[in-house]
Structures are given as structure tokens and as C-alpha cells.
Amino acid sequence: MTIKDSITKPELAGMPKVTFTGNIYTISSESEVRRVAKALKHYAAVGIDTETRPSFKKGRMNKVALLQIATDDTCWLIRLNMTGVTNEIKEFLEDESIKKIGISLRDDFRQLNHCRQIEPQSYIELQQLVEEFGIKDKSLQKIFGILFDEKISKSQRLTNWESEELTDSQKTYAATDAWACLKIYEKLKNIADYGYEIVHNPNADDNGQQQTTI
Numbered sequence: 001m002t003i004k005d006s007i008t009k010p011e012l013a014g015m016p017k018v019t020f021t022g023n024i025y026t027i028s029s030e031s032e033v034r035r036v037a038k039a040l041k042h043y044a045a046v047g048i049d050t051e052t053r054p055s056f057k058k059g060r061m062n063k064v065a066l067l068q069i070a071t072d073d074t075c076w077l078i079r080l081n082m083t084g085v086t087n088e089i090k091e092f093l094e095d096e097s098i099k100k101i102g103i104s105l106r107d108d109f110r111q112l113n114h115c116r117q118i119e120p121q122s123y124i125e126l127q128q129l130v131e132e133f134g135i136k137d138k139s140l141q142k143i144f145g146i147l148f149d150e151k152i153s154k155s156q157r158l159t160n161w162e163s164e165e166l167t168d169s170q171k172t173y174a175a176t177d178a179w180a181c182l183k184i185y186e187k188l189k190n191i192a193d194y195g196y197e198i199v200h201n202p203n204a205d206d207n208g209q210q211q212t213t214i
Contacts, residue, residue, distance in 0.1 A: 001191050004201040006136045007145050011203065018150040020175040022073035026166060028082045036069070036076045037088035043071055045099035047182030050108045051161040051174055064111045065161035070178035077174055081162045085116035096121045101185040102178075103127055103140045126184055133188060134198035144180050147187045152176050 027036055040046065051066040067078040067089065078089065092098065093112075100123040102108065109120050127138045137143055144152050156173035166174075 001194070001196045002199055003133070003135070003191070003196055004146055005134050005198050006201045006204045007142050008201070008204050012142060012145045012151055015145055015149055015151040017153055018144075018148070018176075019153070019172050020070070020075060020179040022071075022075060022175075022179070024075050024077065024171050024175045026171065027076055027078045030083055030086055033078060033083050033086050033088050036078065037092055040069065040092055040098060043098060045101060045182065045185065046071055047178040047180065047185070048100045048102045048105075048108075049174070049178040049181060050111065051157075052111065053160050053162045054158045061111070061114075062162070063115055064108070066166075066174060067112075068174045068178035070175060070182055072179075072182065075175035075178055077166070077171060079166075080115065085112060085118070090116060090118050093118050093120045098122060099124055099185075101126065101181045103138075103143075103181060124185060126181060129185070129188060133191075133196070140177060140180060140184075143184055147184060152180050 025036075027033055047070040049068045050064045051068070052064050053062045055062050063081070065079065065081040067080055069076045069078070069092075080089075083089075093100065100120065102123065103126045105120070105123050105125050109118065112118055126140070126143065130138070130143055135143060135146060137146065141152055141154060144150065153173060153176070156170050159167075159170055161170070
């Protein structure tokens with residue numbers, strides 16, 4: 001398999017959009033969290049992500065509102081602004097038997113630590129992993145585009161994640177991000193097993209930006 005080391009914005013814009021099409025469950029009570037934690041014991045690896053209500057005031061940071069946990073066909077959206085970081089969530093994040101795949105995870109964990117002290121175990125940072133394959137881009141959207149020739153939407157990123165009810169668009173967006181992390185990990189494992197060739201993208205410079213021709 002041949003993969004590019006980077007992708008330009010125009011290349012990404014021309015790709016078809018993809019979204020998570022599996023089952024999405026919104027979790028807003030501690031009893032539901034306990035059921036999710038029990039189900040997660042059956043998985044060796046999951047994709048994770050978080051969402052926080054944006055703050056437009058300088059120096060103010062809101063607490064994490066949502067924790068997304070995805071398998072290939074199911075995503076749980078845990079509304080931390082309603083449940084808090086329960087014992088079960090803490091145990092899941094610290095469980096060495098379940099790989100947690102994500103991007104910018106240190107930022108996510110740092111923000112979660114403002115809610116409750118956790119010591120995450122068995123997590124895989126995709127920004128570091130793709131470097132081992134020669135991929136220069138670090139954003140989830142670009143990495144996914146490089147590996148799958150498809151584009152995931154970021155249109156819901158700055159919406160209110162503490163709303164009483166999440167919209168269908170918010171749910172799909174949140175689930176897609178966590179699912180995409182897992183799919184990237186699975187793809188990288190596959191190409192590592194079967195071989196790949198990394199090639200420089202002639203349309204991009206070393207920073208993954210489109211070159212200007214005169």
C-alpha cells in the first residue's frame with residue numbers, strides 16, 4: 001500500500017464525507033454508566049475523545065462535558081456534565097487491559113483531571129503513532145483523509161455540549177471522532193502487517209500546506 005506523508009486542504013475538501021453509522025447511545029445517569037463499563041470489559045481496544053463547551057472569555061475553560069467511547073459499531077456518549085467522572089469511568093481509563101486510542105489525549109486527560117484525579121493506562125496517542133509511519137500531518141481530519149481518502153466533518157466542534165439535549169448532528173459528530181480514532185489505529189496495524197510505502201506529497205510543503213506556484 002502507498003500512502004502520502006501529508007495532505008493539502010484542497011485535497012481534503014474534495015474528498016467524500018464519512019460519518020459513523022453504527023449505534024449511538026447517550027448516557028446521562030450513573031446507572032447507565034455502570035452498564036456501559038460492564039460492556040466495555042469485552043473489548044481490547046476502543047476509540048475515545050472528549051468535547052467541552054467552548055468558552056469565548058479569555059482565561060476561562062469549561063469542564064469536559066462529554067466522553068465518547070467507540071467500537072467498530074457502537075459509540076457511547078457519556079454526558080460528564082450530568083454524570084460526573086464516576087468510579088466506573090475512572091476504572092475504565094485506568095484499566096491496563098483495554099487500549100484507549102485517541103488524538104491529543106494528554107490535553108483530554110489534563111482537562112479530565114480538573115474533574116477528578118485519574119491516572120490513564122494503556123492509551124495510544126495517534127499523533128505519535130503516525131510519526132512512526134512517516135505521516136507528517138497531526139490533525140484527526142487529515143490523518144483520516146490520508147489513510148481512507150474520506151473526510152470527517154468538524155462543523156459541530158464549537159457547539160454547546162452542555163445543552164439539555166444534544167442534537168442528532170452533535171451526536172453523529174462526536175461519535176464519528178471517537179470511531180475515526182479506532183479506525184485509524186486498525187488501519188495502521190493492518191498496513192504494518194502487510195507492508196506499505198510512504199511517499200512525499202508533491203502538492204504540499206514540509207508543513208502539509210499547499211504550495212504556491214508562480
